Amino acid sequence: MIINSCLKMVLPLFFLFLRLSAQIGANPDECKVPSCSPHGPAIKFPFRRKDQPYHCGYPGFEISCTEKKQTILELPYSVKLSVDKINYKSREIVVHDPDFCLQRQLQNLTLSASPFQFKLDSSIFESWIDDYTFFSCSSDTREYEFPLTLIPCRSRFLHENPLYAVGSIMQLDWLDLSSCHKLYKLSLPDGIVDGKNFSLTWSESICGNCEKAGQKCRLKTNSKGPETECIPKGVKEKILIAGVILGFFVLVFVIIILHRVYRSNESKRDNIVRIEKFLEDYKALKPSRYSYNDIKKLTNHFKDKLGQGGYGTVYKGKLSNEVLVAIKILNDSKGNGEEFINEVGTIGRIHHVNVVRLVGFCADGVKRALIYEFLPNESLEKFIFSTSIKTHSLGWEKLQEIAIGIAKGIEYLHQGCDQRILHFDIKPHNILLDENFNPKISDFGLAKLCSKDQSAVSMTVARGTMGYIAPEVLSRNFGNASYKSDVYSFGMLLLEMVGGRKNIDVTVETNQAYFPEWVYNQLDQGEDVHIRIEEEGDIKIAKKLTIVGLWCIQWYPIDRPSMKVVVQMLEREGDNLTIPPNPFASIGSTGGNIRRRKRSLQQELTIISE
Known part of the structure; x- marks a missing residue:
């Protein structure tokens, strides 16, 4: 259980560390700025070399290096262009055909499927996109015969007739094209047909204003589509440092937890050995x-x-x-x-x-x-605290029998065994009822043993349940804990059986009368205890149980009867029991008497250690 709790605490930190590591990358150099040659353009985001990981660049910005160390931009439909220069601030890349014959690739130069657009130069003269018509003419056609742009390199590579391009400014009707046949039409920037190099540009939206803000652009990890984000320069190093620090603390935390688990397991092993030794001695019982x-x-x-x-x-x-x-x-x-x-x-x-x-x-x-x-009727608590009418079906005679049975059980614990057993947790919940409603005392988890000629025990902490704990268990001002502490708990139980409710209940209003004090005042004023009374004989039983309970809850142990006397009082016929002194009277009013009782108690009880 401890190991599972540790894992629940450590695993989130571990996964956070993995996430930071993933952001940095397994190898910090895998996206380092490379180039194909010492004098070639630097390749960095959004471009990436084809041999670099996918996250090092943006889709469509793949660059390869030839054996001759040429920097080649690869475009859709197998178009390959040699890169002269890349300007990342203006988002411009200058390219030309590797063999200086761009015209042989013009038909496949479709930028709609790529992230690039033609860059129109407006520095001197305004440039525009023109529509060109391409013709293949016989070899004896001369260019001066009509204003055509000759593309001789194409025929050199493809071994075909010469290729001519006619711009849209020319009316085809004006030209003698009898020795030519039309091939295709293309929309191209002005001057690209006979030029040696040209420029492409890409959208600012790919990286926004990262470079302008002095930040780096990168591809987001774990995103559904290709998304980018801006990060401050040097953030990878900061993340790496943070990851190392976090990893260190996680390691220290794990070591501490493992140490605690080891100590806990060691403690459990000691407990197991202790219990096994006890059980070895216990076999005969x-x-x-x-x-x-x-x-x-x-x-x-x-x-x-x-x-x-x-x-x-x-x-x-x-x-x-x-x-x-x-x-x-x-x-x-x-x-x-x-x-x-x-x-x-x-x-x-x-x-x-x-x-x-x-x-x-x-x-x-x-x-x-x-x-x-197994006791089928469960605990006494169910019968005396329930708000149901069935609660009181036991009847007062049966309640008296149960009270006598509990008292005899406690008397046996105090006097009938080889060693005196102090229960320290007598309460309705720990009184179980068999099929005939005979009571049986249970739950000896807080019990202590002492010899019969030694009546008191010392305790470092209070034992029991609030509402049933004797005053001397909570404060040594009232004496020492002894078998009389069980007598007090039994008295509180008796009064709860009479009242049909808890003597101390945190759910009731604070101005509600404390039942033991209220019932004492009733008896002290000569009135009978009329609580759930249905027959005349029940009054005597209720009064007897109340008087015995009040004797048992006297503040000082010396004023309480032993359980042997309690059994005699409960079995006595008639209603001639003497009402005890008021256990709720002010302590200060009888200071001298209290001091006498304390001295007498200390002389009577011999203290033994736990």
């Missing part, structure tokens, strides 16, 4: 061990999800057709395996009707899972 492939088969590849929490996701599974299980897949990115060891090491040695049974576990590398007995 049983629950079966499964591989991760077994877990996938048991859950039908995680098909039926039951719920999700901070430490993992719970799926429904089958050990056989008759035995259903709940399998919690622990997050491999959370903690160092402490929660897994707590669960297996604690719940694996417990056998009580009110504590969920651990059937098996999986420790396959960083993949860890816990397999519990």
